[in-house]
Every structure is written in structure tokens, then in C-alpha cells.
Amino acid sequence: MYSLILKEINDYFNQLTGYLVISVFLIALGLVVWVFPDTSVLNYGFADLEVLFNSGPYVLMFLAPAITMKMLAEERRSGTWELLVTAPIRPVQIVFSKFIASFLVLILALIPTLIYYYSIYKLGSPEGNIDSAGFFGAYVGMLLIGGVFTALGIFSSAITKNQVSAFIIAAFLCFAAYFGFSALTSLWELSRGAYLLDSLSLSFHYEQMSRGVISSGNLYYFIGSIMLLILLATMMIRKR
Secondary structure, three states, X not given: OHHHHHHHHHHHHOOHHHHHHHHHHHHHHHHHHHHOOOOOHHHOOOOOOHHHHHHHHHHHHHHHHHHHOOOOHHHHHHOHHHHHHOOOXXXXXXXXXXXXXXXXXXXXXXXXXXXXXXXHHHHOXXXXXXXXXXXXXXXXXXXXXXXXXXXXXXXXHHOOOOHHHHHHHHHHHHHHHHHHHHHHHOOOOOHHHHHHHHOOOHHHHHHHHHOOOOOHHHHHHHHHHHHHHHHHHHHHHHHO
């Protein structure tokens, strides 16, 4: 598994598109956080990065599918999947390795955003006037939702041989998983049922973590969602 993970990461960064995807992600996020007047933290008047965590999921909805779209689709299109499954490694391990490689790439894309914390730390009045615990708690939440989006991308890549189709399907699933259940609550008349339905959405759990609240329930939800999607992707691969 370790060698397969390294291979996937090397393959990703051996192509110019890999750097372009990450560059576009960082530029888009930087514009939202620092430049656009309606969202810039410089116009906000408070030493926090709420705008980063509010806009992060929207950008990750496109970053994760862009990273994962070729992970399984390209293997199946080029016929190398048959060679891969003959190796002494189970299909679920292959899918999990693809997920880990994609997730590590996503983490590498997010690491430069830590400079935002340092910038706000220095710009605070007095210096250091920022809720560090809240920031890093929310950052964990953004990593976890990125993990779920990555798993959705792997699943999408498992059900088609076309990279573009995999990207479109993954982006749609990310959007639906984040907003779908919350949108349905507006059609639910019973308040208890609406709450239960809303609690299934990614946005419900992410919003809690974006406030710096790291609870075991939220962790179980994100990790469980990732594992379920990896198993579903493995099942789809085996059927095909």
C-alpha cells in the first residue's frame, strides 16, 4: 500500500495539471479571504478567519473532484486496473491507497493557508489577538470535510471510465451531501424529523466544527462517512 500511495502522489505531481489545480484553489481562496471587498478579512474588523471556513467547503467541492477524477477512472480506461488487481493486494486496499494519496495531496494544498493564521496573528490588535484553539479546531473540520469530499471523488471515479464525468459526478455529490439534507428539512413539517434529517448533512456537522467544537459525534460522522464511501467504491469496482 505504501508504494502505491507514493506512486499516486508522484504521478499527480509529475503532471502540470496537478500544480495548476492547486494553484487555482489557492488563488481562489486567497481572493475570497483577502481581496474581494464583501468577504475580505481586512474589512471585517475582527481578528478571525471565519470567512476562510465559510468559503472553504465551496472551494473544496471542486478541488477534491479535480484531484480524484483520474484515480480509478483512468486505471479502468487504460486497462491498467486488470494488472493492478493481479498484484498481491486486495481491491479495498487499492481503493484505500488511492484515497490516502488523494487526501494527502488535498492536505498539501491546504497547508499554505496556514499563513493566513500567521497573518491575522500579526495583524491583531494587540498582536496575537486571535482564538487559536477555535482556529485549529475549525481547521480540523475543514480537513475532515475535505476527506469526505475526497472519498466522494474516489467513489465517483469508481463508477465511470471518463475523468470529466467523474469530476462532474463528484462535484454534484459533494454539493448534494453538503446541502441536500439541509434543503430537505425545509419541506419537513415535523421539527423533530427535520432535525434528524438535517443532522445527516455535512453542513450540520461542519458548522459545529467550524466554531471550534470538536466532538466525538462529529468525528465519528466524518470518519464513518469516509469508510462507507471507500467500501462502496470497492463494491462498484468489483462489480465492474
